[in-house]
Amino acid sequence: MNSGQPAEAPQSFYYNTGKYRGVLSWVLSTDHKRIGILYLLSVGAFFLTGVTLGLLMRLELIAPGKTVVNASTYDSLFTLHGIIMIFFFIIPGIPASLGNFFLPLMIGARDVAFPRLNLLSWWFYIVAGFLALATVVMPGGPPDVGWTFYPPYSIRTTTSVSLAAFAAFVVGFSSILTGLNFITTIHRLRAPGMGWLRMPLFPWALYATSWVQVLATPVLAITVLLLILERSFGVGFFDPVKGGDPLMFQHLFWIYSHPAVYIMILPAMGIISEVIPVFSRKAVFGYKAIVISTMAIGVVGYLVWGHHMFTTGMSEEAQLVFSLITFIVAVPSGIKVFNWVSTMYRGSIVMAPPMLFSLAFIFLFSIGGLTGLVNASVAANVHIHDTYFIVAHFHYVMFGGTGFAFFAGLHYWFPKMFGRIYNVRAALIACVVMFIGFNLLYFPLFILGWNGMPRRYYDYLPLYQPLNVLSTIGSWVLAAGILVVVINLVRGAFRGDPAGSNPWDGTTLEWQVPTPPPAENFDVIPEITHGPYHREGKAQ
Amino acid sequence: MNTSGGEITVHDKHVDYSGAKMGMWLFLFTELIFFGGMFLLYAVYRSSFPEEFYSTSAELHRTIGAVNTVVLITSSLTMACSITAVKKGDTRLSALFQLLTILFALTFLVVKYFEWEAKIGHGIYPGSEALTAQGQGKIIFYSLYFVMTGIHGVHVLAGIAVISVTMAMTLKNRINKGDYIRLENTGLYWHFVDIIWVYLFPLLYLIG
Numbered sequence: 001m002n003s004g005q006p007a008e009a010p011q012s013f014y015y016n017t018g019k020y021r022g023v024l025s026w027v028l029s030t031d032h033k034r035i036g037i038l039y040l041l042s043v044g045a046f047f048l049t050g051v052t053l054g055l056l057m058r059l060e061l062i063a064p065g066k067t068v069v070n071a072s073t074y075d076s077l078f079t080l081h082g083i084i085m086i087f088f089f090i091i092p093g094i095p096a097s098l099g100n101f102f103l104p105l106m107i108g109a110r111d112v113a114f115p116r117l118n119l120l121s122w123w124f125y126i127v128a129g130f131l132a133l134a135t136v137v138m139p140g141g142p143p144d145v146g147w148t149f150y151p152p153y154s155i156r157t158t159t160s161v162s163l164a165a166f167a168a169f170v171v172g173f174s175s176i177l178t179g180l181n182f183i184t185t186i187h188r189l190r191a192p193g194m195g196w197l198r199m200p201l202f203p204w205a206l207y208a209t210s211w212v213q214v215l216a217t218p219v220l221a222i223t224v225l226l227l228i229l230e231r232s233f234g235v236g237f238f239d240p241v242k243g244g245d246p247l248m249f250q251h252l253f254w255i256y257s258h259p260a261v262y263i264m265i266l267p268a269m270g271i272i273s274e275v276i277p278v279f280s281r282k283a284v285f286g287y288k289a290i291v292i293s294t295m296a297i298g299v300v301g302y303l304v305w306g307h308h309m310f311t312t313g314m315s316e317e318a319q320l321v322f323s324l325i326t327f328i329v330a331v332p333s334g335i336k337v338f339n340w341v342s343t344m345y346r347g348s349i350v351m352a353p354p355m356l357f358s359l360a361f362i363f364l365f366s367i368g369g370l371t372g373l374v375n376a377s378v379a380a381n382v383h384i385h386d387t388y389f390i391v392a393h394f395h396y397v398m399f400g401g402t403g404f405a406f407f408a409g410l411h412y413w414f415p416k417m418f419g420r421i422y423n424v425r426a427a428l429i430a431c432v433v434m435f436i437g438f439n440l441l442y443f444p445l446f447i448l449g450w451n452g453m454p455r456r457y458y459d460y461l462p463l464y465q466p467l468n469v470l471s472t473i474g475s476w477v478l479a480a481g482i483l484v485v486v487i488n489l490v491r492g493a494f495r496g497d498p499a500g501s502n503p504w505d506g507t508t509l510e511w512q513v514p515t516p517p518p519a520e521n522f523d524v525i526p527e528i529t530h531g532p533y534h535r536e537g538k539a540q
Numbered sequence: 541m542n543t544s545g546g547e548i549t550v551h552d553k554h555v556d557y558s559g560a561k562m563g564m565w566l567f568l569f570t571e572l573i574f575f576g577g578m579f580l581l582y583a584v585y586r587s588s589f590p591e592e593f594y595s596t597s598a599e600l601h602r603t604i605g606a607v608n609t610v611v612l613i614t615s616s617l618t619m620a621c622s623i624t625a626v627k628k629g630d631t632r633l634s635a636l637f638q639l640l641t642i643l644f645a646l647t648f649l650v651v652k653y654f655e656w657e658a659k660i661g662h663g664i665y666p667g668s669e670a671l672t673a674q675g676q677g678k679i680i681f682y683s684l685y686f687v688m689t690g691i692h693g694v695h696v697l698a699g700i701a702v703i704s705v706t707m708a709m710t711l712k713n714r715i716n717k718g719d720y721i722r723l724e725n726t727g728l729y730w731h732f733v734d735i736i737w738v739y740l741f742p743l744l745y746l747i748g
């Protein structure tokens with residue numbers, strides 16, 4: 001790690017190792033910037049693991065019948081892929097890595113409110129990660145229940161479901177601690193003069209996300225805990241034989257897991273709201289509308305979980321209500337897309353990598369969001385339930401949305417984090433390759449799903465083969481793009497050209513401190529006298 | 541000393557009282573929702589098996605439950621006293637009250653242990669043959685009973701551990717008149733654990 005220290009900034013936090021030396025100066029550090037980088041590396045490692053599993057699955061699906069893995073291995077593959085991608089990549093991804101690093105910088109604070117809890121949360125994350133991976137070598141074999149852990153199968157199977165569920169429990173703690181920390185930080189540590197409506201939009205997004213994390217994650221914790229008790233002691237809450245109801249598990253699970261979708265998407269929207277004004281050289285259009293829609297998504301997102309269960313025999317009234325609310329929750333997201341586009345309108349757009357990733361985000365996320373509306377209407381839902389249409393939809397939202405936003409944010413803040421800049425041309429090319437690969441990989445899945453190909457099988461009818469081949473080829477293109485990104489960034493961190501303190505001409509606070517930031521961020525805490533996107537000499 | 545919140549500096553350290561309290565309240569929200577999941581299951585299953593819930597509830601020992609309720613509420617009182625004591629600068633008295641709190645908590649657990657023991661002695665515990673042979677409502681009621689009181693008991697244990705730490709810190713004067721936020725937060729947690737019991741007691745023991 002230390003060899004990556006940029007030579008030009010002796011006061012930078014890379015030189016302030018604190019009490020410890022070497023690796024310990026990282027894994028025991030309470031500096032939010034070091035923890036942010038720890039998270040970035042760990043989240044990145046899990047992402048690449050998940051991608052590898054995904055590629056394996058796509059390879060299996062290149063032809064009907066058994067190709068490279070058998071049915072039960074395939075079950076484990078999609079379960080591990082799902083668990084890793086959801087609990088270890090996409091939920092902690094943006095808040096814990098980029099959020100940790102930049103939240104205090106953007107609101108003018110020296111650190112988060114509880115630095116030691118922050119470190120503890122990373123440790124929980126790592127322990128949980130090892131537990132999840134350990135399922136592979138456990139006697140029962142890796143879990144084969146899907147990332148949703150639905151009983152009654154998850155109670156009966158002999159694979160190591162309990163361990164995987166426990167990993168989800170522990171990583172939930174990590175998530176709660178991060179949320180709790182960020183809420184307190186935002187309430188207590190904003191720089192003087194930074195009223196709520198002078199706070200940049202990324203911190204706003206983190207604020208809404210943190211509330212969802214704090215209020216929804218405990219439901220997951222108790223749900224998986226009960227599942228573990230059910231498996232170990234046979235308590236029977238979800239077991240029809242003992243009077244329990246498996247549907248109660250689904251309700252509890254989605255009470256968490258649907259809000260969790262907003263834990264995934266809100267920070268992504270926050271990043272886009274930062275990037276677009278900077279590279280359009282304009283103040284963001286409709287700042288307040290974005291703030292309000294951010295909070296609205298946070299609130300309404302709680303009330304829609306039932307749309308995952310339309311086919312479970314819930315009452316028609318319940319279906320109607322859940323369907324309606326689900327349509328409503330799309331409105332604030334739509335508002336944001338309009339705001340971003342209006343920000344670009346008549347701006348002088350600079351097509352740097354963060355901007356290109358953001359545009360890809362808007363495109364892919366819109367497809368994901370609009371196909372979500374198809375799912376939201378009960379009639380269509382029954383037709384496409386548990387088909388590849390769903391697989392395509394959530395990859396568009398989570399990967400095309402949050403994943404691409406993560407890359408946008410990474411390319412945007414990279415120079416500030418590492419003091420160096422990657423090869424811009426390579427980054428632009430990688431983004432285009434990823435974009436093409438992504439659509440090749442997932443678009444055919446919409447069609448396959450619409451035509452009835454069910455998800456979670458290692459096999460399919462021969463008539464589905466052509467589109468499956470296309471999709472698998474897409475997965476290789478996408479992987480090539482990701483590979484270029486990784487190589488380019490790693491190389492950039494060690495050998496890139498030095499980046500000045502404000503390479504993109506950003507207006508928010510993090511660009512006003514030296515690069516990389518000094519250990520305590522600000523020598524003097526700044527006084528805030530205007531909104532975050534104010535540009536000198538420009539009409540607002 | 542600044543009790544209304546805001547920032548003060550103690551031992552050259554930056555301490556944000558309001559921040560620390562806010563963090564604790566947020567944590568308690570998460571705890572509340574955590575238990576909320578179980579209360580939700582309780583509500584649903586009680587409405588599915590009302591009769592069996594009433595009749596099974598009558599099998600629990602009300603007097604013991606009532607005694608435990610009194611014990612736990614008294615422990616909340618001693619906890620509150622310990623905070624008042626430290627605010628007045630009497631750290632020894634505060635530590636004494638914390639010790640009392642721990643003793644009450646232990647009493648609660650011991651009583652609980654004998655209650656469980658009696659049920660398990662009769663072959664009634666989740667997954668047991670005797671219980672599985674019973675009606676579904678009864679199985680679910682006992683499952684709820686064991687899981688809810690069990691998880692509550694774990695919280696009591698955690699409380700004992702944390703109060704032991706604050707007691708040691710109070711004796712070493714690391715919790716004192718000028719800096720007692722840790723004790724105050726521990727108190728908040730402890731009252732929360734009590735309140736959960738105040739709901740568990742009627743819902744489990746008194747509906748029969």
Ligand code: HEM
Nearest residue numbers: 051054055057078082085090146147398399455456457475
């Ligand atoms: C190169 C990247 C990726 C590839 C090739 C890929 C491929 C796949 C495949 C083939 C499936 C299984 C479909 C089925 O049989 O039902 C799947 C499921 C899934 N993927 Fe991905 N994926 C990738 C990236 C991601 C990312 C970035 C995320 C999350 C952010 C993600 C989340 C999921 C989830 C949650 C499931 C469902 C697992 C389950 O059914 O339990 N994937 N993916």
